[in-house]
Amino acid sequence: MQRRPHSRYWALFVGPYGAYLLVFLVLPFVNVALLSVYLHSPTKIAVEEFTATNYAKLWEVYYATLFLRTLRLSLVVTVVCAVLGYPVAYFLARSTSRIMTLGLFLLIMPLLVSTVIRVFGWLVILGSEGLVNQGLRLLGAREGMRLLHTEGAVIIGLTQQTMPFMVLPIMAAIERISPSLEEAARNLGATWGQMFVRTILPLSMPGLVSGSLLVFSVSMSAFVTPALMGGRRERMVGQQIYEEVLTAYNWPGAASLTIVLSVLVLGLVSLALWATGRRARLEISR
Amino acid sequence: MTGRPPRFLWPFVIVVYVLLLAPLVVVISVSFGSTATFDFPPKGLTLRWYHAFFASEMFVRSFFRVSQVVGLLTALVATVIGSLAAIGLVRLHFRGRDAIETFFLSPLLVPHILLGAAVYLYLARLAWATSSMTLLVGHIVIATPYVIRCVTAGLVGMDPRLEEAAMSLGASRPQAFIKVTLPLLRSSLVTGAIFAFIISFSDINLALFLAGPNAPSLPVQIFSQIQFEADPSIAAASALQIVIVGGLIMLVQRVFRLRLMV
Numbered sequence: 001m002q003r004r005p006h007s008r009y010w011a012l013f014v015g016p017y018g019a020y021l022l023v024f025l026v027l028p029f030v031n032v033a034l035l036s037v038y039l040h041s042p043t044k045i046a047v048e049e050f051t052a053t054n055y056a057k058l059w060e061v062y063y064a065t066l067f068l069r070t071l072r073l074s075l076v077v078t079v080v081c082a083v084l085g086y087p088v089a090y091f092l093a094r095s096t097s098r099i100m101t102l103g104l105f106l107l108i109m110p111l112l113v114s115t116v117i118r119v120f121g122w123l124v125i126l127g128s129e130g131l132v133n134q135g136l137r138l139l140g141a142r143e144g145m146r147l148l149h150t151e152g153a154v155i156i157g158l159t160q161q162t163m164p165f166m167v168l169p170i171m172a173a174i175e176r177i178s179p180s181l182e183e184a185a186r187n188l189g190a191t192w193g194q195m196f197v198r199t200i201l202p203l204s205m206p207g208l209v210s211g212s213l214l215v216f217s218v219s220m221s222a223f224v225t226p227a228l229m230g231g232r233r234e235r236m237v238g239q240q241i242y243e244e245v246l247t248a249y250n251w252p253g254a255a256s257l258t259i260v261l262s263v264l265v266l267g268l269v270s271l272a273l274w275a276t277g278r279r280a281r282l283e284i285s286r
Numbered sequence: 287m288t289g290r291p292p293r294f295l296w297p298f299v300i301v302v303y304v305l306l307l308a309p310l311v312v313v314i315s316v317s318f319g320s321t322a323t324f325d326f327p328p329k330g331l332t333l334r335w336y337h338a339f340f341a342s343e344m345f346v347r348s349f350f351r352v353s354q355v356v357g358l359l360t361a362l363v364a365t366v367i368g369s370l371a372a373i374g375l376v377r378l379h380f381r382g383r384d385a386i387e388t389f390f391l392s393p394l395l396v397p398h399i400l401l402g403a404a405v406y407l408y409l410a411r412l413a414w415a416t417s418s419m420t421l422l423v424g425h426i427v428i429a430t431p432y433v434i435r436c437v438t439a440g441l442v443g444m445d446p447r448l449e450e451a452a453m454s455l456g457a458s459r460p461q462a463f464i465k466v467t468l469p470l471l472r473s474s475l476v477t478g479a480i481f482a483f484i485i486s487f488s489d490i491n492l493a494l495f496l497a498g499p500n501a502p503s504l505p506v507q508i509f510s511q512i513q514f515e516a517d518p519s520i521a522a523a524s525a526l527q528i529v530i531v532g533g534l535i536m537l538v539q540r541v542f543r544l545r546l547m548v
Contacts, residue, residue, distance in 0.1 A: 013374025014386055016367040017430055024427050025393060025401070028408035035407060084305075087298035094291040105539055110306045112531050114488040114505040117524040120512055121309020124316055124324045124521075131312065160305050167302075192292060221397030224490055228512060238399045242494065245403050255407065258400050269395050 029262070036255035046252050054256035063240075063257075070236045073151065073226075074219035077158045081166040081215045082208065084159075089170035089207070090200070094179065111164040115224045122157050122229060123148065149231045157225040158218075165214040173207025174200065213272040217265040237261055310528055317521035324518065338519040345523055348507040352418055353487055356503065360425040360486035365479040367426075368433025369471075375434070376441040394431050398491035401427065406495035416498035424496045425486040432485060433478035440474025441467075480534050488531065 036054050038046040057063060092103045110118060125131045126147040133144035147153055177200060185195040223238035230236070237257060244254035317335050319328030339345050375387050393401070405424050409416065444467065452462035490505035497503050502510065504523060511520050 010374050010378045010380040013370045013378060014390075017371040017390060017434075018386065020367065020426065020430075021389065021393070024405060024408075024423055025396070028401075028404040031408045031411055032404045084298060084302050087295045088302045091291045091295045091299050101539065105535065106303060106307065109532050109535055110310055112484050112488055112535060113310065113528050114490055114508075114524075116490050116505045116509045116512070117313060117527055118309045120508065120520060120524055121311075121313045123512065123516075124312050125308060127324070129323060156305075160309065163302060163306060217395075217397065221399050223399045223494075224509065228509075238397075241399065241403055245406060245495070251407055251410075254403060258403055262396070262400050265397055265400075266395060 032255045032258050034255075035252050036259050038252045038255075040250050040252040045249050054252045055260075057253065058256060058260060066235060066237055066240055067260075069234060070220055070238075073154060073158070073236065074216050076155055077162060077219045078166075078212050078216045080155065080159050081163055082212055085163055085166035085211070086170055086208065089167045089204075090174055092167070093171045093174035107164050107167060110160070115161060116228075118161060119157055119225055119228045122153070122160070126153055126156070126229075148229060151230070151234060153229040154222075154226050154236075157229045158222055161222075161225065162215040162218050165218060166211040169211040169214070170204055170207040173204040177203045209272055213269055217269055220265055221261060313521050314525045314528060316518050317525040319518060319521075322517050324521070335518040335522040338517070339522040339526070342519060344502075344507055345504075345519065348502050348504045349523070349526070352421070352497065352501050353504040356418055356422050356425060357483045357487040359422050360429050361479045361483040363422075363426050364429040364433045364482040365475060368430040368478060368482070369437045369475060371430070372434045372437035372441060376438055390434055391431050393428050398428065398489065399494075402492040402495035405492070409496075416496055418497065418501050421493055421497045421501075421503065424492040425489060428489070428492065429482035429485045432481040436474045436478035436481065437471065440471050444470060477538050480538055484531055484534055487527070 035046055037050050037052065038054075039049040039051045040054065041047045058067070092100055092107075095103065123130075127133070128144050128146070128148070130147070132147060133141075136145060181199055182195055185199055186192070190198065221238050222236055223242055226234075226236040227239050227242070230239075238261075241254050241257050241261070244250045244257065315328055316324050318331050318333070319325050320330035320332040320334070321328070371390055375383060375390070402424065405420075405427075406416070409420055414420065448466050448470070449459075449462045452466045453459065457465065488505065489503075490509060493503040493506045494509070497506055504527065508520055508523055
């Protein structure tokens with residue numbers, strides 16, 4: 001096939017969104033980076049005087065606990081999503097196309113409905129007069145259980161919200177593995193379990209890795225779910241940022257939190273992309 | 287057929303789908319319930335909460351004047367600049383193409399709460415007051431990558447010989463593109479626009495920062511109502527959103543027969 005010459009008009013096509021992102025994505029984060037090294041002043045919000053206190057402050061017990069709690073909850077959510085989501089991904093990848101279409105619709109529909117609506121549903125289910133407590137009462141329990149405003153509630157809410165991010169990449173990876181590979185392994189005497197561990201699991205690992213990192217990074221930056229379902233004192237980083245921006249007006253403090261969380265999340269995601277890409281290259285060269 | 291999934295996977299499938307769908311089913315059923323106490327299953331059926339929704343000035347304004355308008359404008363702008371970007375990325379060759387593609391898809395990786403805070407602080411520095419306009423500005427950033435993905439997929443799957451045939455019959459490259467390729471791209475363009483609308487319509491993390499105090503979008507209005515005066519008109523508002531989003535996705539899946547991938 002003939003190779004097209006380098007075009008002179010590329011700027012006309014990629015220019016508009018490129019310029020837009022420069023002004024409304026890159027510059028805002030440059031501004032946040034600047035703010036994060038400005039001095040906080042209770043009267044003027046931020047003074048243009050360079051300081052490292054906003055970052056030094058993050059080592060204090062309050063912020064360290066905040067980050068550790070956010071990390072811990074995100075890890076739990078990731079593991080729960082992987083354990084529950086992997087079988088579903090395998091199921092969908094090996095289903096007939098009709099079941100798969102329905103399965104994908106039911107998987108993606110909840111993902112695209114606003115987070116706040118899904119959280120509202122959980123409030124009705126887990127509330128003190130909610131579905132679960134009504135059920136418990138029917139079974140003879142005298143007092144309802146306190147389910148809302150606990151870490152468990154946050155984990156349930158986040159698992160529901162992030163599950164599709166786990167299932168979709170794993171499903172895509174399993175679909176690329178030919179079913180005849182499974183057949184070959186079975187014909188050579190492997191049990192279903194042996195076949196799975198030796199062929200499907202290693203070959204779908206890139207999907208599992210990218211799914212896990214997506215779930216983890218979405219959980220790390222959650223706001224609505226912990227704000228409405230979590231305890232008042234057990235916050236996550238997203239809530240702290242929201243409050244420091246909109247109610248406490250500690251913008252330099254919010255900026256340092258934003259930078260740390262962005263670096264953490266983007267670092268992990270790029271690491272995953274690089275690792276899975278490298279793995280794929282390794283597999284080809286073998 | 288060996289392709290059939292083993293039976294012991296069923297419990298996982300059921301648990302996951304119950305978990306995924308339970309909140310939505312409950313919201314819809316509560317919105318028709320006759321009591322104000324979120325009973326599930328509802329004790330009686332009524333449309334009272336839908337009346338309450340349409341009678342509430344706050345809800346009507348956030349639904350019709352903010353969420354729908356911003357959603358439609360986001361879809362329009364994102365489809366135009368996203369399609370241009372996709373065409374440039376797929377059809378033109380230039381230095382740094384891969385880097386630009388990564389850059390264009392990067393809004394998918396940035397957590398929305400952080401983007402919302404960053405844009406809010408940036409607008410504050412520019413002394414630009416928040417309003418539906420600033421919400422639109424933010425939504426274009428996050429919705430355009432979805433359009434780029436849809437249109438890129440459409441362009442890559444197209445046979446380049448169709449355009450070449452038009453050119454060998456005397457059309458110039460722009461003519462061939464507009465007369466042959468663009469009509470074939472129609473379903474990718476519509477899908478991209480629908481996704482852009484849904485992304486804007488459902489977003490809450492950017493809207494909390496950018497919608498401004500006087501013009502909350504529907505999700506923000508629901509968020510504050512949950513905290514202050516929760517009654518089932520919230521469920522009616524939520525049910526309407528679920529139906530709109532569900533209907534649009536079904537349209538994409540059925541009418542355009544596209545595999546959904548987010």
